[in-house]
Amino acid sequence: MKYNDIASLIESLSGRDLAILESLRTHRALTTILIRRLHFPIGDEPRETGDSKRHATEMAAAVATIRVLTRLESHRLISRLHRRIGGVRAGSTGIVWQLGASGERLLRARHGDAARRRYSEPSPSFIAHTLATADLAIRLYELARRDRIELLRLEAEPDCWRTYLSAHGARQWLKPDLFAITARGDYENHLFIEADNATEHSPVIVRKAMQYQQYANSGIHQKEHGLFPAVAWIVPDSKRKLAIQTALSNEPRLRDLVTAGLFYVVTTDEFSALISGAPGSPGHA
Template identity: 70%
Template structure:
């Protein structure tokens, strides 16, 4: 893409437009409802720093959101997936968006990203998981905007992936869903966050947990930061939480990490409270 084309695109977009495109680059897919929470706050809600505007009601915010998204769609900066999350009855809030051709080219030029691979419609499982991860990220943004926590760093995939040498010297990739650094008072907290939709069997969870253990044993993160992140699985409900906790404790190599709360399992409904508590608690 020529520099003149990039400048023309940038000049045609507002700061909020660009922040929406950046969010889609980071999180890959977002529903209208998630974009509304990020960029079109209602009076009394955590305010998005770029726009500095609030809307009088949820309806006003929703109308403004879909108007902006429709405009960006008409210029091929964004595109919608064919199916809606939650079905047709969920309305425009359920439309799922991703970068369109123009948006993808602009973001690639701005960030020096490699050429895009041929597009294929993602599976429903992939979309559901990606949106669940994005929702957790947005909850962290919201907590930070209200001053409940300081959000010093937040990395989504693939930025949050880590490479290390395994037990036999082979290179391995650790692929968390999110990596976050939060702070409260004088204390800093590091987190690897896994969004669990109860779609994987216990052995898969254990293999991932053992990989976290191996990454911790490498000492890479500790050498740079002086501590190892807590690993948090965020699960749909209490039944799933109990099942994963039981599986982790049953593995002798992981039992001590669970006891020491280096590995924790919480429900999605408890995520905000859990992270807010870390804003005041000492490590």
Template identity: 80%
Template sequence: MKINDIASLLESLSERDLSILESLRTHRALTTALIRRLHFPIGGEPREAGSGKSHATEMAAAVATIRVLTRLEARRLITRLHRRIGGVRAGSTGIVWQLGASGERLLRARHGDPARRRYSEPSSGFIAHTLAAADLAIRLYELARQGTIELLRLEAEPECWRTFLSAHGARQWLKPDLFAITADGEFEHHWLIEADNATEHMPVIVRKALQYQRYANTGIHQQEHGLFPAVVWVVPDNKRQAAIRSALEREQKLRNLVQAGVFHVVTTEEFPAYIAGGHGSPANP
């Protein structure tokens, strides 16, 4: 795509069109329903830049969403995956979208990013996890739009990944699904968030928790911010919640972080109220 073509294309897109493309760049994949929640507010829902006008009903918002997405798809700015979330019965709300070839080139030019991303049909497990993380991010945006919290910072993968040196000098990576900084009044809260779909075995969860412990021991985040983030696993139900809590409490190496209140396990339903309550960001572990 030539520079003149990019400039012409940018001029033809609305602020909301660009916001949708940027959302897909950030979250890698979104369903029609998630895009509706982000960019097509209903009635009295607060609006933000790039969200366009409010719609009278959810049906009107849904119709407008699929009309805009179909237009962007026709220009190869976005593309739909073969898999639908919820199957055929979910209709257009279950369509999963990612950037198309033209959209990827456009945003690469806009951001001055020389590295080309390869977009192919991801596995069902990858999509389920990606959408779960995106849903949590959108819940944070919604809390901020409602005025319940201030959302000072939100990073998705891979921006939220952290690198550090182990005790033996080897480079290691910490790979949360989201990093967020929220505020309410005078207090600032830091969160490292794990979207859990109950697909990983407990030893995998414990190994991830031990990686968080190694990162905490470096003091990197504490030196910059004066505190260590709350590490939150967001799980689908109470059974999974109890299982992860029990696994973390049984691991002796994690006892200090458990006792310091660093690790938290909440259900998806509890997540918004939990964040709004500002239960995170304990003192230095």
């Protein structure tokens, strides 16, 4: 089927189709399985926005996911990267998707964006970090669907970036991977999130932590929200966790934030517990 204009193309798409495109716009790249988790709920999982329905089994959801993605690909709304996560053996679950030419044009028109966003084949390291960040975002959505938390706000890059003035008056950028505000009962959690793939040396982590300290000292965030968020590094394993904890604790210039308990280092498996923990967890208001 051919479409002569953006308006008729939008009308041909379901709510779930558009939600998938918006997810790719937000997160830049997603695997088939991440899209499945976000838009094709199973059994008693709550539904996502749009017209998605629950599927009886994970297999049924997987089949429906690849069917929809293939259809969107045929209209150049999305495209698959050449590299698969997990290699050929991963099958369709390891396919990495990004917006295609028509999808980028459609969303640009829908949002009134003038600047064209070009999509090319990213580097393996960029994709690995992008997918790790997207996985954490989707875990937050899943916690909210299961009523473990209220997800009041979630910003991905570049919306989560913050600007401030250094001590010398120069404009600086703080670039977290995600910013989230969640709630449980009467408590709110404010959190900057760093997705760590154990690819950077400890001095790089310390420099990033120093940026958070400088941003905290500017008082900009506290003026708007009444508190400074906690900062969480989400790491792949306990060895990496210990390495980052040690690096942060051994830096005298970070002592105030470390002592205040505003820096957290947890593994990916511990992330959900950190987010849905009882009062006293990071960044409570």
